[in-house]
Amino acid sequence: MSVVQDRRILYFFEAVKLGSVRAAADYLDVAPSAVSRQIAQLEQELGSPLLERHRRGVKPTEAGDRVLHYYRQRLSQQEVLLDSLQALRGLQSGSVVLAAGEGFIDGLAAPLSRFSELYPRIDLQVNVCGTNEVIRQVVEDEAHLGLVFNPPGDPKIRSHAHTQQPVCVAVSPDHPLAKETAPLPLKGLDNYRLALPEVSYGIRQIVTLAEHRLGITLKPTLTCGTFAMLKRFSMYGGVTLMPTFVMEEEIRSGHLVALALQSEVFSSPETHLISRLGRQLSVGASRLLSMLLQDMTAFKAQP
Template structure:
């Protein structure tokens, strides 16, 4: 492809990434008509339709997906070239983006600090988000590496390491469930104030699977997008469904108790360290990835 076509592909890429031609125009600081014109010319040159337009914005056609894959690969190759040149100077510049669920933040501090001490000139960016967003950022090359709890199957991601992380009912020691039961069924949960993460979190997707299997529909009294609030809710007498590693310190201090859930699906959940399938990471990103792989035991249940 010519450089002119590559320039046009960027307009197409931003329209898809941002969801509309107008949003792409605002981001690129050009008129919407300029974005539409560049995309139309690209479609003409490639003799195929790249965008489907609907009331809520735009989405790529099957041909458009292939053009986007080419463009992302091209950007990744540019990054590798710059990284290889930087490596000749001893990794004195560059940046690495890691997407991770909120529950991993405490355990990430150690490997990220060690890496920063070894390579202080490399900027580390951490995006904290739900499981679906971690996968999206890795697939679309917005993040080099992802650390995610129980991700949905996706042919575009590669799992480099995984560890069991069962989901439990988390309560304080005075809660009736902690006093009278060693394990909990979904029916038991329906009697108490239940807090769950929103649907973009891997935990909620596991709960939905268990509900379907047992024909039960839970009615949470609290739904939120932060582990910190779920933890606090449990401390104050509610019930939260969480993997134990995110409240390990509270369990060690006996401020919270983890009760096993009787449905087998809750025992099958795992933490995964992921990258996009086929993506060649930069030297710096590879070194961080290898360090995280070596220290993956930090993400196992305590």
């Protein structure tokens, strides 16, 4: 494709990414009419409508999706080329973006520190967000890699590694439930002060699935969007649900204990390290991937 067409694809790409022609024009610092004109010319050249316009903005047609896939692939290949040239100079520059669920944060300190020591000129960025947002960033090439817990199936992502990480009940050692030795039923946990994460979290989605299967509805005392608060709440007499890798330090220090839950729904969830299917990872992203798998408890099987 010509340089002119590349520019037109860029205008189309930004309109879809930002949700409207006006937003794309603001971002590109051009008039909205210029963006509309370039997209119209691109549609004429390709012989297919690429955008559907709605009151709330624009979205791609099936043909538009294919153009977006081409453009993302080309950007990815360009990045790999530049990165391979940098690798010849010993990874002197570049960047790696990692999107991760909040539950992975405690386990990231060691591998990220080791990576930055070995490759101090590589810029690292970590985006902390919910499961669905991690997947979106990976699929749309905003992040090279993603760390997710129990993600929904998506044909656009590739899982480089996955490990079973059961969801457990987390309580303080002096909580009445801490004496239980058999797996606990989900029903009745809200008789205690139960705290649960928000619906965007993979754990809450697992709980919702279990509720549907059991025909119950839990009424949590606390709902919040941070694992730090959930763990603190449990240390002070509450109850919450999470995999052990999220509370590894608290278990080691004796502040929390993990208790098994009944139901396969809670024993089967997995952690996944993902990238977009078909994306060739840069040298920097590939080396970070290896370090994450080596160092993170989230990718070590539970005994």
